[in-house]
Amino acid sequence: MEKTKKFILTEKELPTHWYNIVAEMQNKPLPILNPATKQPMKEEELYPLFAKELSHQELNQTDAWIEIPEEVRDKYKIYRPTPLVRAYDLEKALDTPAHIYFKNESVSPVGSHKLNTALAQAYYCKQEGVTHLTTETGAGQWGTALAFAAKTFGLELVVYMVKISYEQKPYRRSLMQTWGAQVIASPSMSTNAGRKILSEHPNYLGSLGTAISEAIELAMQTPNCKYTLGSVLNHVSLHQTVIGLEAEKQMEMAGEYPDIVIGCFGGGSNFSGISFPFLRHNIKDGKKTRFIAAEPASCPKLTRGVFEYDFGDEVGYTPLLPMFTLGHNFAPAHIHAGGLRYHGAGTIVSQLKKDNLVEAVDIDQLDSFKAGVLFAQTEGIVPAPESAHAIAVAINEALKAKEEGTPKTILFNLSGHGMVDMTAYDQYFAGDLTNYSLSENDIAENVKILEHLVK
Amino acid sequence: MEKTKKFILTEKELPTHWYNIVAEMQNKPLPILNPATKQPMKEEELYPLFAKELSHQELNQTDAWIEIPEEVRDKYKIYRPTPLVRAYDLEKALDTPAHIYFKNESVSPVGSHKLNTALAQAYYCKQEGVTHLTTETGAGQWGTALAFAAKTFGLELVVYMVKISYEQKPYRRSLMQTWGAQVIASPSMSTNAGRKILSEHPNYLGSLGTAISEAIELAMQTPNCKYTLGSVLNHVSLHQTVIGLEAEKQMEMAGEYPDIVIGCFGGGSNFSGISFPFLRHNIKDGKKTRFIAAEPASCPKLTRGVFEYDFGDEVGYTPLLPMFTLGHNFAPAHIHAGGLRYHGAGTIVSQLKKDNLVEAVDIDQLDSFKAGVLFAQTEGIVPAPESAHAIAVAINEALKAKEEGTPKTILFNLSGHGMVDMTAYDQYFAGDLTNYSLSENDIAENVKILEHLVK
Numbered sequence: 001m002e003k004t005k006k007f008i009l010t011e012k013e014l015p016t017h018w019y020n021i022v023a024e025m026q027n028k029p030l031p032i033l034n035p036a037t038k039q040p041m042k043e044e045e046l047y048p049l050f051a052k053e054l055s056h057q058e059l060n061q062t063d064a065w066i067e068i069p070e071e072v073r074d075k076y077k078i079y080r081p082t083p084l085v086r087a088y089d090l091e092k093a094l095d096t097p098a099h100i101y102f103k104n105e106s107v108s109p110v111g112s113h114k115l116n117t118a119l120a121q122a123y124y125c126k127q128e129g130v131t132h133l134t135t136e137t138g139a140g141q142w143g144t145a146l147a148f149a150a151k152t153f154g155l156e157l158v159v160y161m162v163k164i165s166y167e168q169k170p171y172r173r174s175l176m177q178t179w180g181a182q183v184i185a186s187p188s189m190s191t192n193a194g195r196k197i198l199s200e201h202p203n204y205l206g207s208l209g210t211a212i213s214e215a216i217e218l219a220m221q222t223p224n225c226k227y228t229l230g231s232v233l234n235h236v237s238l239h240q241t242v243i244g245l246e247a248e249k250q251m252e253m254a255g256e257y258p259d260i261v262i263g264c265f266g267g268g269s270n271f272s273g274i275s276f277p278f279l280r281h282n283i284k285d286g287k288k289t290r291f292i293a294a295e296p297a298s299c300p301k302l303t304r305g306v307f308e309y310d311f312g313d314e315v316g317y318t319p320l321l322p323m324f325t326l327g328h329n330f331a332p333a334h335i336h337a338g339g340l341r342y343h344g345a346g347t348i349v350s351q352l353k354k355d356n357l358v359e360a361v362d363i364d365q366l367d368s369f370k371a372g373v374l375f376a377q378t379e380g381i382v383p384a385p386e387s388a389h390a391i392a393v394a395i396n397e398a399l400k401a402k403e404e405g406t407p408k409t410i411l412f413n414l415s416g417h418g419m420v421d422m423t424a425y426d427q428y429f430a431g432d433l434t435n436y437s438l439s440e441n442d443i444a445e446n447v448k449i450l451e452h453l454v455k
Numbered sequence: 456m457e458k459t460k461k462f463i464l465t466e467k468e469l470p471t472h473w474y475n476i477v478a479e480m481q482n483k484p485l486p487i488l489n490p491a492t493k494q495p496m497k498e499e500e501l502y503p504l505f506a507k508e509l510s511h512q513e514l515n516q517t518d519a520w521i522e523i524p525e526e527v528r529d530k531y532k533i534y535r536p537t538p539l540v541r542a543y544d545l546e547k548a549l550d551t552p553a554h555i556y557f558k559n560e561s562v563s564p565v566g567s568h569k570l571n572t573a574l575a576q577a578y579y580c581k582q583e584g585v586t587h588l589t590t591e592t593g594a595g596q597w598g599t600a601l602a603f604a605a606k607t608f609g610l611e612l613v614v615y616m617v618k619i620s621y622e623q624k625p626y627r628r629s630l631m632q633t634w635g636a637q638v639i640a641s642p643s644m645s646t647n648a649g650r651k652i653l654s655e656h657p658n659y660l661g662s663l664g665t666a667i668s669e670a671i672e673l674a675m676q677t678p679n680c681k682y683t684l685g686s687v688l689n690h691v692s693l694h695q696t697v698i699g700l701e702a703e704k705q706m707e708m709a710g711e712y713p714d715i716v717i718g719c720f721g722g723g724s725n726f727s728g729i730s731f732p733f734l735r736h737n738i739k740d741g742k743k744t745r746f747i748a749a750e751p752a753s754c755p756k757l758t759r760g761v762f763e764y765d766f767g768d769e770v771g772y773t774p775l776l777p778m779f780t781l782g783h784n785f786a787p788a789h790i791h792a793g794g795l796r797y798h799g800a801g802t803i804v805s806q807l808k809k810d811n812l813v814e815a816v817d818i819d820q821l822d823s824f825k826a827g828v829l830f831a832q833t834e835g836i837v838p839a840p841e842s843a844h845a846i847a848v849a850i851n852e853a854l855k856a857k858e859e860g861t862p863k864t865i866l867f868n869l870s871g872h873g874m875v876d877m878t879a880y881d882q883y884f885a886g887d888l889t890n891y892s893l894s895e896n897d898i899a900e901n902v903k904i905l906e907h908l909v910k
Contacts, residue, residue, distance in 0.1 A: 074460075170881065171877040380533050381564045
């Protein structure tokens with residue numbers, strides 16, 4: 001019998017609702033706090049920054065299912081449902097009894113899962129009369145996704161791109177410009193925050209923290225303008241559950257159920273997206289699936305950080321979030337998986353980790369590239385450096401299964417392809433990349449900053 | 456009713472055979488000639504360069520259907536069947552009554568249709584005990600496809616990459632290296648041809664002609680080694696018919712039949728792939744579909760070249776091919792659609808053009824980019840500069856349909872995405888690109904070289 005390689009859903013099977021796991025969690029995440037009053041944030045307090053519906057979704061703890069607007073589903077159809085793929089050739093290369101599946105989010109026109117939430121956010125903003133969006137981007141995956149989403153719904157977009165990425169990743173910048181976004185290298189002269197930094201450090205190459213500050217400042221000062229974020233927040237994870245909801249139906253087509261679900265972990269949205277719909281069955285139906293967040297060893301908030309209230313950004317503009325964190329002033333090493341260089345974990349995943357409902361492991365940079373190359377050579381797709389972390393964990397689990405002689409069903413999310421990240425692979429082949437380790441002392445020193453935030 | 460955006464076939468519906476249009480052409484292409492004897496080439500004379508089965512396919516004029524080996528179909532499943540997409544948003548932007556469909560070959564892991572023949576060629580070589588392959592690549596699409604195909608079937612590959620591309624397109628080079636190919640900038644010191652040129656012109660940045668010479672020379676001098684080509688030849692077009700065969704079934708799902716089928720045109724394989732299965736119904740069933748090859752204005756062999764015997768390469772190593780050509784010494788301008796910079800058209804398409812069964816139009820570089828940007832902004836996918844030529848023709852035909860008030864069903868092949876070609880878009884936005892025109896005199900002067908080739 002011919003083997004099925006890809007499990008494909010029709011457009012009619014595209015999920016009609018996102019899954020809001022908070023409604024079904026026994027221990028809800030702690031409230032996010034207004035940094036001035038230290039009181040729980042109310043929905044209205046989020047309106048200046050975010051669209052009302054997104055603010056509502058952010059704090060929604062009661063509705064497990066939230067309808068996907070028809071206009072968003074319509075645009076999802078450009079690339080969704082995405083394929084679930086059985087990695088036969090990777091299995092063969094590992095000589096493992098494990099069955100390895102991956103959800104291929106790299107087929108989106110921007111090359112990653114980020115479009116799932118970009119389209120939703122742009123849509124709600126448009127609905128509410130917003131005309132302009134701002135955001136920041138580091139590696140550029142989020143910026144490219146939002147650029148296409150903004151163009152699709154007729155919104156103007158300004159992206160503050162960390163200056164070093166602006167210079168080193170011209171392809172991402174060009175992609176954003178092709179979709180009509182205005183891309184500004186940050187720090188810039190277009191905001192007070194940028195001008196202040198440039199006057200003190202004229203040659204500063206920027207950071208995500210500075211870019212966030214600039215994007216927020218511009219949004220606050222521009223009429224009909226909202227700020228948007230590509231990860232960390234609850235509404236972002238919510239939109240990403242379309243990944244896991246599709247995968248659930250597709251695993252059924254394959255006649256299997258995952259023993260292990262894996263996603264790489266930056267702020268948490270792609271891990272949440274693939275995990276939450278399956279985690280639901282652990283919570284409600286007694287399933288025993290393991291959920292593993294794949295962190296970079298250079299930025300190990302879930303494996304080695306502390307659970308505390310912290311800011312989401314470097315400067316301290318955001319609400320205080322209860323999360324696993326390395327401290328908002330943590331400066332991660334310049335690894336190529338730029339999308340994973342974030343100091344904290346979203347509040348939902350943080351709570352789930354605290355309650356031992358999800359696990360985390362950290363992966364060294366060189367191991368992630370080794371896994372990425374093996375995947376490219378067997379399954380054909382060059383993975384994004386971020387996604388390669390999930391692949392590394394999948395490989396490790398498949399090899400464990402081989403050692404133990406137990407067939408396991410492993411599912412991971414291929415969050416994006418690496419076609420626009422080839423300089424990273426170049427440096428890997430040239431032997432120019434290294435691992436980065438952190439001492440317990442470094443981490444302890446860094447999180448001291450949190451001691452007096454919330455008492 | 457919800458509109459269907461993508462028409463998707465299951466893996467079981469993947470074609471089992473390629474379509475060999477030569478068997479059903481009333482006027483067969485003239486024979487290809489041995490340049491020494493001027494006699495028709497026999498199959499055996501092709502064996503030194505190509506696998507036997509590929510040589511057989513090259514000259515096969517009797518079998519209309521050639522079975523796709525199971526191992527090749529199995530690898531096709533990594534990305535095939537590819538989607539047929541209705542371009543609703545492009546239609547809306549053009550305000551046209553035309554229905555525009557595109558076959559999305561950009562979803563292959565290498566980003567283009569080239570993998571359809573790369574997998575087949577690597578498979579047959581492996582079957583016949585070949586251990587090494589050589590090829591040349593200009594823009595890099597073909598080299599990347601063959602790199603993955605060679606790795607898949609366990610073959611070593613050496614790619615001669617035109618030096619200027621090697622330096623200007625590092626992403627393509629890295630992709631080939633990630634899939635395990637050895638990439639050599641051409642001209643190189645590894646062949647007599649390369650050494651000769653370098654000793655005379657040490658700073659020469661290479662040409663496709665030189666790279667072909669080097670790849671052929673290495674193949675001839677290496678045991679168990681074959682040379683491979685990514686376009687022009689009949690067996691390459693044959694393998695690409697999987698595109699049109701799928702599209703035929705998908706148009707049926709959409710309840711339509713194309714009035715116009717469009718493909719960009721370099722050597723002809725992608726145009727042939729989308730066209731031949733539909734053209735079959737013009738030949739056999741009285742359909743009246745128009746087939747339009749979209750050429751770059753800077754390299755207009757079908758629209759402005761002559762039909763003569765000519766070499767396939769600059770140096771004159773190949774058999775003599777009866778084709779529309781600008782002369783094998785034609786030096787096309789350095790447009791960004793590198794895959795379309797070829798002096799001649801494959802022999803099948805040349806014969807079909809001579810018999811008025813297919814048409815051709817030429818597109819200026821700036822018009823191709825304008826079309827590419829509109830497509831990216833409406834349908835989300837940044838097209839390869841080559842594919843943008845097909846889009847430009849589709850747009851022109853859709854606007855004609857609007858003018859005439861006649862609904863038309865238009866189908867084009869999106870042969871590849873442009874994520875690895877963003878420098879081209881950058882230069883377009885910066886206003887750094889120009890059009891290139893050729894005078895009738897230039898062309899007439901250039902084809903003089905053909906006068907004494909075959910008498």
